[in-house]
Amino acid sequence: MQNKEMAQRVRLFIETCRRHQLKITPQRVGIYRILIQSKRHPTADLVYRAVKKEFPNISFDTVNRALSTFAEIGVVEVVETFGGPKRFDPDIKDHHHLHCMACGRIIDFEYEGYARLEVPKAIASTFKVISRRVVLKGLCDTCSAKQQMF
């Protein structure tokens, strides 16, 4: 990620925090910076270990609480998983996911064809739909290559 883009996203993040009357602490900014640099939909623990390099005595709880707070104000998203620890996604634009069942990697993709997944009338009339996503399960390039060998 470009330095410039990063700075821009951090600015936006800070703005959103202010709008929600959240204090801008160095820890929160550090956590957010780590998160937007990660392409791996990390767990709280992974973020904790990364941010610990910059803040050696930050506590796990601070990281975990920050991530939950970020999700509440909508600057990050909790990703759908199939058990295991929560994973966080700093990309809040509409996009879709492929889950590799072998290595657990989650690959983001955007696709025009899914752009306006209409909601069935029967659903739309009774439920308030907030977000839509296509979730694919499969094997990523690396793992399907490995399988071929057997």
Added chain:
Amino acid sequence: MQNKEMAQRVRLFIETCRRHQLKITPQRVGIYRILIQSKRHPTADLVYRAVKKEFPNISFDTVNRALSTFAEIGVVEVVETFGGPKRFDPDIKDHHHLHCMACGRIIDFEYEGYARLEVPKAIASTFKVISRRVVLKGLCDTCSAKQQMF
């Protein structure tokens, strides 16, 4: 569910277990029967508490292991969640999910319009896609009614 349909599904379940060299134990059958009667995508703990009525000294581990085994051989599915305990779905037909963010309910639906969600070429050429599902987040009828009151 009709008695007849139930018996048929259990027969199929037993067949699949045999195909995978799994022993047909009364516990496994009991757990499976509970699961196919549930419309709530229950957690292991919920299944455990229900099946305990029939098998008073079944252990949680037996239930949990059975459910994982069932998922491995494909007779049930682990449902996508946003943190929290694993949830299991006895419906292995293609279908989609609406997650109520307020009460946690997961509503199944089928929709012709999603029937063949084509996979983008860029994905299809590098990944082996095994299943596809549309995941909607929102508020269910009951919860959106409650919100209206404020």
Added chain:
DNA sequence: TGACAAATAGGAACTAATCTTATTTAAGAG
């Protein structure tokens, strides 16, 4: 009917998430 691998019960161990409390700090008021 007997032999054996697989499954179960029960409890221990482990991992993830949340809570508690004392201390520190961001940010608005003066």
Added chain:
DNA sequence: CTCTTAAATAAGATTAGTTCCTATTTGTCA
């Protein structure tokens, strides 16, 4: 710039969810 106060943090304890371990039991096949 300093003071005040509510909010946030660190550290450790607690709880929830899941998996592991071991002795015992039980399906299944010969």
